[in-house]
Amino acid sequence: MTDTDTTRAVAGTDWRRRAAELDAADPLAWARGEFLLDAAPGVVSYLDGNSLGRPLRATAQRMASFVHDEWGGRLIQGWTDDGSGRGGWMHWPEVLGDQLARAALGAGPGQAVVGDSTTVLFYKLARAVVDAAGPGRDEIVTDTGNFPTDRYVLEGVAAERGLRVRWVETDPAAGVEVEQVRAAVGERTALVTFSHVAYRSGHLADAAAITAAAHDAGALVLWDLSHSVGSVPLELDAWGVDAAVGCTYKYLNGGPGAPAFGYLAARHHGRLHQPVQGWMGHAEPFTMGPGYSPAAGARSLVSGTPPVLAMVPVRAGLDLLERAGIGAVRAKSELLTAFALDLVDDLLAGHDVEVASPREPGRRGGHVTLRRADFRAVNERLWADGVVPDFRAPDGLRLGLAPLSTSFTELLEGVVRLRRAVARSGEQR
């Protein structure tokens, strides 16, 4: 039985034709051609762009040119003159931060920087908030389903600053709701922090309402945007967000271990201070004088030497996102996740597969999570079969759909092979 037969046999719908129609009508279809797809000829369906985005052709070219012409050619002079006429590598944290703010964060300039890891920036910003909290504000509110690194950092911050973490219980198949936040915050709350898109379920939190609820209680909010940035439009300024962090190696295609970003709203500049006081966050780094004096604006979030080489792919990713537009990206993302759910409902019917993501398009981000007891083994079988989703213990299979690089046909192929793997697993039981 061919794959096409498989898809027809189940539901009467010709899913392959439907996928082709969606691809033909896709205004972002051109973007797929920007990626180095031929680098992975054995991968027929990459469904993990929410974990590691694919490299762009431009990234390969720019990295080669950076190593030779910029690093090798400008040498130390690149720090003050990168050839752009607007300064040197020294300023890349803000240059990329501003581009990111414009392309994806819904934020004005001067509030974001690129650098460090998400974990380190999350620590810095969490500390900046709790260290500035008013008297009696000794609680941090987050949820039990938050991404592990956020939870671990918060436990550490709470322990070292004599605070308490107040846990909101969230279901693996859901995410935090504003009512839960209202019930948890109060006059003891210093910091409220959640993931905008939950890493397990793909649940999209109502960031505007939750931020407002935290503010009503006199607390500040720190959002982890790792699973939403570059996929879901953000409006950090309009939502009144205080601080945010996120990574650039998922939907922004920055590469394995790419630098993170941090956002601190302008109204907090000069008032909130992160604890890792390094020379690159100093107002005058090359005076090298005694005494730390923080730089103005978001630059004060920087500590050490900016990871310039590692920012080259991030720039390429942001350029592509700006060309595509985050609105078009979100529109395709909603179509992709809806198509995934249609396929699962039809092709995997009767296979004990549970959808662990919100059904309403407006309440989910860019990935869809399925659950079945044997998905650890199924995932291994899929990888061997050229389909690459990821597995999240104990039983979750995440289909990450990156609108710039994932086609509807690619998604269909993945679900068809998932069906085959699941069916074979059933036979083996």
Place this chain on the structure above:
Amino acid sequence: MTDTDTTRAVAGTDWRRRAAELDAADPLAWARGEFLLDAAPGVVSYLDGNSLGRPLRATAQRMASFVHDEWGGRLIQGWTDDGSGRGGWMHWPEVLGDQLARAALGAGPGQAVVGDSTTVLFYKLARAVVDAAGPGRDEIVTDTGNFPTDRYVLEGVAAERGLRVRWVETDPAAGVEVEQVRAAVGERTALVTFSHVAYRSGHLADAAAITAAAHDAGALVLWDLSHSVGSVPLELDAWGVDAAVGCTYKYLNGGPGAPAFGYLAARHHGRLHQPVQGWMGHAEPFTMGPGYSPAAGARSLVSGTPPVLAMVPVRAGLDLLERAGIGAVRAKSELLTAFALDLVDDLLAGHDVEVASPREPGRRGGHVTLRRADFRAVNERLWADGVVPDFRAPDGLRLGLAPLSTSFTELLEGVVRLRRAVARSGEQR
């Protein structure tokens, strides 16, 4: 007057011939061919390898291959399988840390990791030490001439932990001496920390003796190796060092903003804890369960996702260092700095140039610093003339001599042009 005439005219020594002899006898001459020298055709003398090392040919090749074959080809699977048969990118912090320990640190395996920036790792390790200090130990000892980021971090750590920084006064033309440390430490000392090679003078501290003096007082020692690693042989284990950090973009040729490294002696594992508790330093990162439980060994120094892409050049740099051997590197380094001083003493005699580096070879690292009131302007003139040292306010010109990439002829050419620039400056006065 030609350059050759210039050199002969001054001292009677044929310095050009002497440089050629030294190059011909240089057992590391082959290493220069490993660098992308042709990328900077206008640079006739690069004397800033102590600030930003040049890229290797291998780095350009490996980066291109990494982007295409590893990132693009393995995609998310690279995290668990990098093709080496010994695990995936996930383990690169320790894999590179162990290679670095072997090649340059004089340390056994399991004690070093690569990641973060030097500033962030310095913060983590300083905190780890002071947070574990015994009662009454509320002082941090460092010197006024320490690298700015170290001083700023320490001020921040002292402020947040209720400690006091006890400053040892060091002269710009010197560095810290063991007698000064003995006089500064006592029963209130928690942490003693200095730069191994002083960034201004190039002074090489007696790390073994200073570490012993700190231990005698019951304190722990954190060394900043940024200006010595890859240039001066280190014996961290034998010296009894407790903790260390350093950067990889100077003598290790890791590229602009390359990841840093941290070392924590095995005897402190499980006892000293850094404060940025992230998922990648967790004992079981993919269990993603509640509660932070630090990984065994140096891995607990890791917080966020390892900067894998940015580690590719570091690996290439370490491979070259291992081929060359740190002993041969140091031998050439001593010859280079001695040659630099001979040239300065002869060619710059009568030009009011002061040597601000130790005269004894055993007491200096890989760079030589000169002082003259107008060196800011002279440095600009040199850059325009294809000679790239760096300027350190208010009046220092550093000649950074990277043994793997700097030739004696290149160094001579730089000093000859320096003489020309200084002479012209004199005429303009």
